[in-house]
Amino acid sequence: MTRELISDLEPLQPESVPADFVDRENTKTALSNLIGPDSSRNIHLQGPKGTGKTHLTLLQLNQLDQANTCYIDCKNSDTQYKTLRQILQSLTKEPVNTGYHTSDLQRKIEERTGAVHTVIVLDEIEFLLENDGDSLLYFLSRMKNQSKVNVITISNQNLNLQKQVEERTFSSLQPYPIQLEPYTGEEVYDILLERAQKSLKPQTVQKSSLTYIASTTTNPRLGIQWLKTAAQQADKIITETHVQQVQEKAVNEYINQILSSFTEHHRLLFQAIQELAEDTDTKIRTGAVYKRYQELCQSQEQESLSNRRISDHLKQLEHLNLIKAEYHYGGSKGKTREIRLKQPTP
Numbered sequence: 123m124t125r126e127l128i129s130d131l132e133p134l135q136p137e138s139v140p141a142d143f144v145d146r147e148n149t150k151t152a153l154s155n156l157i158g159p160d161s162s163r164n165i166h167l168q169g170p171k172g173t174g175k176t177h178l179t180l181l182q183l184n185q186l187d188q189a190n191t192c193y194i195d196c197k198n199s200d201t202q203y204k205t206l207r208q209i210l211q212s213l214t215k216e217p218v219n220t221g222y223h224t225s226d227l228q229r230k231i232e233e234r235t236g237a238v239h240t241v242i243v244l245d246e247i248e249f250l251l252e253n254d255g256d257s258l259l260y261f262l263s264r265m266k267n268q269s270k271v272n273v274i275t276i277s278n279q280n281l282n283l284q285k286q287v288e289e290r291t292f293s294s295l296q297p298y299p300i301q302l303e304p305y306t307g308e309e310v311y312d313i314l315l316e317r318a319q320k321s322l323k324p325q326t327v328q329k330s331s332l333t334y335i336a337s338t339t340t341n342p343r344l345g346i347q348w349l350k351t352a353a354q355q356a357d358k359i360i361t362e363t364h365v366q367q368v369q370e371k372a373v374n375e376y377i378n379q380i381l382s383s384f385t386e387h388h389r390l391l392f393q394a395i396q397e398l399a400e401d402t403d404t405k406i407r408t409g410a411v412y413k414r415y416q417e418l419c420q421s422q423e424q425e426s427l428s429n430r431r432i433s434d435h436l437k438q439l440e441h442l443n444l445i446k447a448e449y450h451y452g453g454s455k456g457k458t459r460e461i462r463l464k465q466p467t468p
């Protein structure tokens with residue numbers, strides 16, 4: 123692996139929030155009007171993967187002077203209790219031990235949100251809503267100092283928040299909806315060009331290579347990863363052929379990065395689905411997935427998880443947009459699920 127082409131790796135890292143966003147002016151304006159001490163609006167931000175939901179929100183938080191900000195990634199904080207602890211930790215900037223009762227955490231958060239405006243972001247809210255996220259949202263939307271709080275929920279395209287939470291929660295949360303559309307090829311190109319200019323040495327990337335990436339994926343997160351993989355592999359200049367040659371590697375690295383905050387069992391389960399998908403064009407039955415997953419566990423001398431846990435893991439892979447599941451109700455086996463691998467492109 124060479125990094126001779128890269129002058130600054132940072133703009134190619136997935137967590138790097140750009141100072142300047144390409145386009146998205148309307149969203150930026152909406153967020154800056156709705157978030158901050160002059161507003162108590164809650165917001166629900168929704169859109170396909172990579173449309174800038176997280177980074178646009180973080181950019182807005184960075185611009186707030188006098189506010190407490192709590193950013194929670196619900197992939198890791200997927201219960202009310204874990205999230206309340208995270209929120210309190212952000213507010214106090216001190217570790218919060220696990221000895222507290224839920225109501226203690228709620229009371230302490232209410233006390234802390236009285237003096238200074240507070241913005242609470244719940245990213246990838248679908249993970250929390252698999253558990254007791256509804257109770258958390260209900261609490262946050264009814265806090266004593268609600269007029270000094272913005273709650274921002276972020277979800278992928280497939281979630282219907284209104285249907286996922288109880289009526290009373292939705293009506294007290296009343297989130298202002300912001301929908302982000304997928305980027306066009308030109309927009310992805312502009313985003314990639316900006317990253318290339320900031321991270322690569324001059325004259326090390328051909329325009330046609332960026333065009334190829336931008337015409338293959340509408341997801342800049344994958345596009346940026348692809349550019350990084352190509353830059354790490356190329357010797358002198360990144361050409362279109364080069365980009366084509368590293369496509370599979372870049373997609374794998376993108377998937378590994380998505381799965382990096384999950385367990386070995388998520389990875390084995392996903393591997394099982396990938397292997398089964400190689401053998402068939404049709405949908406895969408859950409029974410076959412369990413079987414292949416158990417074989418993989420055995421080959422790695424790992425104890426496999428129960429079907430119940432694996433079912434939860436499958437739901438999480440679905441939320442990550444790595445697989446698509448179709449549910450069938452009724453029949454002799456009750457509810458059954460059929461799975462397809464989702465292509466990360468476009």
Ligand SMILES: Nc1ncnc2c1ncn2[C@@H]1O[C@H](COP(=O)(O)OP(=O)(O)OP(=O)(O)O)[C@@H](O)[C@H]1O
Pocket residue numbers: 135136137138139140142143144145146169170171172173174175176177178278313342343346
């Ligand atoms: N308009 C833009 N200008 C510059 N960079 C962008 C823009 N939109 C997205 N990006 C970059 O694309 C990547 C994906 O953005 P982000 O994580 O904010 O998307 P997301 O919608 O939250 O995706 P996910 O659902 O996968 O979490 C990040 O590296 C981000 O900096």
